[in-house]
Amino acid sequence: MELSPLYLTIKVSITATFFTAAIGLVVALLMARKDFPGKTLLDIVIMQPLVIPPTVLGYYILTVFGKSGPLGRFIEDTLGLDIVFTWKGAVVAAFISSFPLFVKPARASIESVGKDLENAARLLGKTELEVLNTITLPLAWRGIAAGTVMAFARATGEFGATLMVAGNIPGLTQTLPIAIYDAVSAGDNHTANVLVAIITVFSLAVLLVAARFLKGKL
Amino acid sequence: MSLSFNLKKSFNGFTADASLSFADELFVLFGPSGAGKSLILKMISGLITPDEGTVSISGETVFDSRGRVNVPIRERRAGYLFQDYALFPHMTVAGNISYGMSHLERAEVGKRVKELLALMRLGGLEERYPHELSGGQRQRTALARTLAAGPRALLLDEPFSALDYQVREKLRADLCAIHRHYPITTVMVTHDLEEAFMLAERIGVINNGAIEQVGTREEVFYMPATRNVARFVGVKNIFDGVVTARSSQGITIHCPELGAIHAPMQPLQGARPKTQFDVGSDVTFCIRPEEVLIIRPDRPISGKAEENIIEAVITSAAARGATQTLFLDIGRGRASLKVELPNFVVRKLGLAAGRRIRVSLKKESLWVIPHPAPSTTFHY
Numbered sequence: 001m002e003l004s005p006l007y008l009t010i011k012v013s014i015t016a017t018f019f020t021a022a023i024g025l026v027v028a029l030l031m032a033r034k035d036f037p038g039k040t041l042l043d044i045v046i047m048q049p050l051v052i053p054p055t056v057l058g059y060y061i062l063t064v065f066g067k068s069g070p071l072g073r074f075i076e077d078t079l080g081l082d083i084v085f086t087w088k089g090a091v092v093a094a095f096i097s098s099f100p101l102f103v104k105p106a107r108a109s110i111e112s113v114g115k116d117l118e119n120a121a122r123l124l125g126k127t128e129l130e131v132l133n134t135i136t137l138p139l140a141w142r143g144i145a146a147g148t149v150m151a152f153a154r155a156t157g158e159f160g161a162t163l164m165v166a167g168n169i170p171g172l173t174q175t176l177p178i179a180i181y182d183a184v185s186a187g188d189n190h191t192a193n194v195l196v197a198i199i200t201v202f203s204l205a206v207l208l209v210a211a212r213f214l215k216g217k218l
Numbered sequence: 219m220s221l222s223f224n225l226k227k228s229f230n231g232f233t234a235d236a237s238l239s240f241a242d243e244l245f246v247l248f249g250p251s252g253a254g255k256s257l258i259l260k261m262i263s264g265l266i267t268p269d270e271g272t273v274s275i276s277g278e279t280v281f282d283s284r285g286r287v288n289v290p291i292r293e294r295r296a297g298y299l300f301q302d303y304a305l306f307p308h309m310t311v312a313g314n315i316s317y318g319m320s321h322l323e324r325a326e327v328g329k330r331v332k333e334l335l336a337l338m339r340l341g342g343l344e345e346r347y348p349h350e351l352s353g354g355q356r357q358r359t360a361l362a363r364t365l366a367a368g369p370r371a372l373l374l375d376e377p378f379s380a381l382d383y384q385v386r387e388k389l390r391a392d393l394c395a396i397h398r399h400y401p402i403t404t405v406m407v408t409h410d411l412e413e414a415f416m417l418a419e420r421i422g423v424i425n426n427g428a429i430e431q432v433g434t435r436e437e438v439f440y441m442p443a444t445r446n447v448a449r450f451v452g453v454k455n456i457f458d459g460v461v462t463a464r465s466s467q468g469i470t471i472h473c474p475e476l477g478a479i480h481a482p483m484q485p486l487q488g489a490r491p492k493t494q495f496d497v498g499s500d501v502t503f504c505i506r507p508e509e510v511l512i513i514r515p516d517r518p519i520s521g522k523a524e525e526n527i528i529e530a531v532i533t534s535a536a537a538r539g540a541t542q543t544l545f546l547d548i549g550r551g552r553a554s555l556k557v558e559l560p561n562f563v564v565r566k567l568g569l570a571a572g573r574r575i576r577v578s579l580k581k582e583s584l585w586v587i588p589h590p591a592p593s594t595t596f597h598y
Contacts, residue, residue, distance in 0.1 A: 119298075123291055123294075
């Protein structure tokens with residue numbers, strides 16, 4: 001059996017999760033601690049991928065990141081990167097759809113760190129970076145870890161937007177969920193069963209780990 | 219070292235406008251909840267930015283709205299004790315205490331942590347986490363953490379409010395000892411009268427965002443500058459009247475509820491500026507409930523109690539531990555008077571509800587407040 005969808009999925013998910021956690025942490029900190037104009041709007045935009053159909057999301061990504069899209073042209077000109085119909089397109093799709101799943105718990109856990117604790121650290125002579133490293137992050141790490149795990153899980157399961165943006169090119173952009181769709185369409189039930197089993201077990205394990213992080217039993 | 223401020227802040231219809239300066243003393247800012255006490259501490263420390271004014275700590279201007287000075291919190295070195303202590307839950311007692319000393323060398327940190335553990339009676343608890351401590355231990359850890367950072371002033375926001383009575387007593391004594399050990403400017407905020415009097419070298423009474431009086435505890439207790447201060451320090455019997463006569467012996471006040479009342483010009487030797495009570499001017503006068511004299515029918519009235527005698531009926535009594543408060547009715551609902559007496563006196567004289575008695579508002583016990591009260595903002 002062809003295992004390249006599994007490897008590709010892992011590669012795409014890890015890359016997407018890396019960006020989600022790095023950018024998401026900054027966004028979660030801003031949302032939790034700062035008031036700025038347009039905060040509510042930003043919140044709505046970030047949460048959109050949870051509610052709009054993945055195909056619509058994929059269409060947006062195509063429009064923005066495509067060769068004629070504003071961001072797509074910029075990225076191609078400056079970095080020489082092709083997004084659409086490459087594995088990088090799958091990363092973009094996974095990143096955007098998993099982003100809210102990271103930001104939500106991360107922001108909540110940062111908000112739950114009392115402001116007085118951070119102020120106490122400032123009063124004891126600490127800089128903002130020191131406050132972040134010694135107080136906020138150590139106390140919010142469970143929510144951040146749970147968010148990372150959830151985002152990773154969402155990235156591995158991304159289907160609709162990935163199909164729209166990256167396509168279904170075996171060995172190049174065919175991730176696990178798309179391979180399952182392909183196998184079922186072609187009547188290859190054996191392959192479908194194996195891939196479904198892999199994804200099911202993986203998803204259950206991820207949710208278990210995330211729940212443990214949030215409950216504090218790990 | 220010293221501390222001074224002159225601050226103004228308005229929000230949601232509330233305005234705080236106060237200025238004070240402190241030497242290396244233990245100063246208590248006393249007032250009811252919502253008076254703006256914590257707000258002032260937060261503005262001194264930089265946690266809240268004032269609308270206008272100045273703050274200076276140890277001679278350094280850390281805030282000046284005109285000069286656009288606003289030193290960040292971390293550089294103000296104002297020790298601040300939060301009401302709920304804000305201990306870092308992921309650090310041990312030792313970790314909390316040493317947190318603000320990271321600029322020092324390791325050996326020095328260890329030495330100072332040891333010193334503070336001993337001073338705060340926290341020996342043996344250094345490896346415990348905050349959730350494993352009692353309320354009093356938490357408070358002492360927080361205080362040790364604040365002192366460890368070498369503050370230039372100490373700001374305490376209701377430091378005893380979360381503790382039960384016995385622990386509170388002990389910790390008040392601790393605080394006095396610590397102030398002797400670290401004689402830096404200490405400003406404590408409380409709404410607890412007893413606490414204010416036990417700890418303060420000087421008291422500032424704040425109401426509705428403004429300082430109404432600053433003085434020694436005796437001054438605030440016996441010579442309240444305003445009607446509000448009188449109320450807050452438990453004077454209880456407060457009346458209004460008009461000055462009808464003035465002589466070298468004192469003044470006569472006509473009070474609609476009590477009739478003619480004789481009061482001294484200056485009842486106590488106070489530092490208060492000499493006040494003139496002109497005939498015809500409105501005044502407020504007051505007497506503490508424990509200063510009201512009960513006249514015993516079986517004994518002749520002694521000289522000093524001869525003036526200001528009032529007929530009253532006891533309406534009820536409320537037990538207050540070792541003493542009782544008697545509620546007196548004067549002239550069938552015209553006025554009421556509260557009298558506080560030791561239990562044995564109440565028993566001995568058979569003072570029960572329904573009894574008709576005579577009381578004396580002894581002249582020397584009366585305190586007269588002119589109208590309008592002197593400027594409500596004090597500038598010391």
